[in-house]
Every structure is written in structure tokens, then in C-alpha cells.
Amino acid sequence: MIEDMDWNKMWTEAMENASWKKRRGDMTEFWDRRAKHYNESIKQNDRPAQIMSKLDIDSECSVLDIGAGPGTLTIPLAKIVKHVTVVEPSSGMLACLEENAANEGLENITCINKKWEDVHPGEDLGEYDVVIASYSLSMMDMAAAFLKMDTVAKRSVHLFTFAGDRMWDYTDLWPELYGEEYQAGPDFIYLYNILYQIGIQADVEISSTEHKQRFSNLEEAVEQWKENLNISTPEAGEVIRSHLTAKLIKEDGSLWSKNTMKSVSICWRK
Numbered sequence: 001m002i003e004d005m006d007w008n009k010m011w012t013e014a015m016e017n018a019s020w021k022k023r024r025g026d027m028t029e030f031w032d033r034r035a036k037h038y039n040e041s042i043k044q045n046d047r048p049a050q051i052m053s054k055l056d057i058d059s060e061c062s063v064l065d066i067g068a069g070p071g072t073l074t075i076p077l078a079k080i081v082k083h084v085t086v087v088e089p090s091s092g093m094l095a096c097l098e099e100n101a102a103n104e105g106l107e108n109i110t111c112i113n114k115k116w117e118d119v120h121p122g123e124d125l126g127e128y129d130v131v132i133a134s135y136s137l138s139m140m141d142m143a144a145a146f147l148k149m150d151t152v153a154k155r156s157v158h159l160f161t162f163a164g165d166r167m168w169d170y171t172d173l174w175p176e177l178y179g180e181e182y183q184a185g186p187d188f189i190y191l192y193n194i195l196y197q198i199g200i201q202a203d204v205e206i207s208s209t210e211h212k213q214r215f216s217n218l219e220e221a222v223e224q225w226k227e228n229l230n231i232s233t234p235e236a237g238e239v240i241r242s243h244l245t246a247k248l249i250k251e252d253g254s255l256w257s258k259n260t261m262k263s264v265s266i267c268w269r270k
């Protein structure tokens with residue numbers, strides 16, 4: 001029976017067994033290292049605009065952005081809503097966010113440099129009309145994370161993540177780099193079932209999105225993939241170079257990585 005399954009426990013186990021979790025080590029340090037390149041890559045995609053169109057926001061509302069990164073959504077949100085509060089453990093990401101906010105002249109953003117697990121309603125957190133977590137659901141106890149989101153949300157909670165296979169070709173690259181099969185992390189269906197088991201029947205929408213990334217040359221792409229895969233040996237560089245030579249597309253004097261991915265939007269209203 002599906003009711004007998006403990007989806008939160010299965011999520012934790014699947015997270016612990018995920019290849020990237022085992023190899024990347026401390027994720028906050030990982031995001032600190034990736035922050036600048038991640039900040040550049042989001043500027044080449046229309047994902048922020050697509051997500052913004054799904055949010056129930058207005059000029060009077062307050063928003064909480066969990067795992068905001070360089071402000072992918074925080075920056076466009078802060079131009080519309082009254083106030084945005086950010087919970088983000090990576091100081092590298094926060095430095096990018098603060099620079100992006102300053103460049104746009106935005107002064108209605110408050111940043112909390114902590115993990116979601118380490119903030120507490122009534123202490124660090126108030127209440128917010130809309131709560132968002134976009135591609136940042138890496139908490140091990142997801143039921144506790146969702147319950148905390150529900151506690152601080154006045155109007156709605158919006159989650160955004162992948163559905164199905166990720167776009168990074170790790171299934172092909174991982175065995176060559178590490179001599180072991182790639183084990184993906186848990187898919188969105190765990191999240192939906194965890195919500196169901198804590199009494200939240202959420203709306204779900206799956207859509208196809210194109211993810212694009214531009215590189216000036218092959219070496220720049222190789223360096224970024226090494227950074228993303230957390231591997232720095234010359235042998236790994238060769239494997240990645242040969243993979244990218246076949247994969248990247250030449251266009252307008254640049255090299256592009258273009259992938260279609262399935263993304264999912266999960267939302268519940270109070």
C-alpha cells in the first residue's frame with residue numbers, strides 16, 4: 001500500500017545515495033565556488049521570467065526566497081513586490097545577489113546567511129505572503145522543511161525543481177570519470193508524496209524548458225564542467241573535453257550547451 005511507505009525516509013536515503021552528494025562534499029562550499037559562473041549562466045535563460053509568471057504576487061506582498069542563489073528570482077521579484085527576504089547559506093551566492101541588487105538600485109531585500117534547517121519561525125523568520133524555493137530543495141528532512149515553509153506562509157508556497165532526467169549527461173560521464181555508475185538524486189515524485197503524507201495536497205505542473213549556456217571557447221566550457229563535477233585532474237579534463245567537443249553547438253562565434261529539460265512547479269495555497 002502506498003500509505004505504508006515512508007516517503008520522507010525514502011527521500012533521505014535516496015539523497016544519501018546520490019552520486020553528487022557523495023562526491024561534492026560540503027554543498028555550501030560547492031555553491032561558493034560555483035557562484036560567479038552560476039550568476040552568469042542564469043542571465044542566458046528565460047527561466048526566471050517563466051517562473052515569475054506562475055507566482056501569485058502584487059506590489060503589497062512580502063516574499064520569502066529559500067536558497068535564492070545569486071537572486072535569480074529575488075531580483076525580478078524585488079522590482080514588483082514590497083519586500084523579499086532571502087535565506088541562503090552560500091556567502092559567495094549572497095555576494096553576487098547583493099551586487100545584482102545594488103546594480104538595480106534595489107533596497108527592499110533582507111538576506112539571512114543560513115541554511116533553511118537552521119532558521120526558526122519567530123526568531124529569524126516572520127510571516128510572508130508567498131514562500132518560494134527554486135531548485136534549492138536539498139534538505140535531508142524534507143517533511144520538516146515543508147512544515148516550516150507552511151508555518152511561515154500566509155498565502156501560498158511555490159516549489160520549482162526538475163522532473164525526470166537531469167540535463168547534465170552525468171549518466172555517460174560519471175562511469176568514465178569515477179569508474180562507477182551514476183546514481184541520480186530523488187525525483188520530484190518523492191516531494192509530492194511527502195507533501196501528501198503531511199496533509200498537503202499540492203497542485204503540480206510539468207513543462208519542458210530549454211536550458212542554454214554560452215561559452216567563449218572550449219577551454220572555458222571544460223573548466224566550468226570540471227568545477228561543476230568537482231574534479232580537477234588532467235585525465236578528467238580530457239574525458240570532459242572529448243564529451244563537450246561532440247556536444248557543444250557553434251553559433252554566432254560562441255559555443256553553446258543547449259538542453260531541453262522537464263521542470264516541475266508544485267504549489268499549495270493556504
Ligand SMILES: C[S@@+](CC[C@H](N)C(=O)[O-])C[C@H]1O[C@@H](n2cnc3c(N)ncnc32)[C@H](O)[C@@H]1O
Nearest residue numbers: 031067068069072090093115116134135136138
Ligand atoms: C541551484 S541554486 C538555485 C538558485 C536559485 N533559487 C535559482 O532558482 O536559480 C541552489 C541554491 O540553494 C542553496 N541551498 C542549498 N541547500 C540549501 C538549504 N538547505 N537551505 C537554503 N538554501 C540552500 C544553495 O546555496 C544554492 O544557492
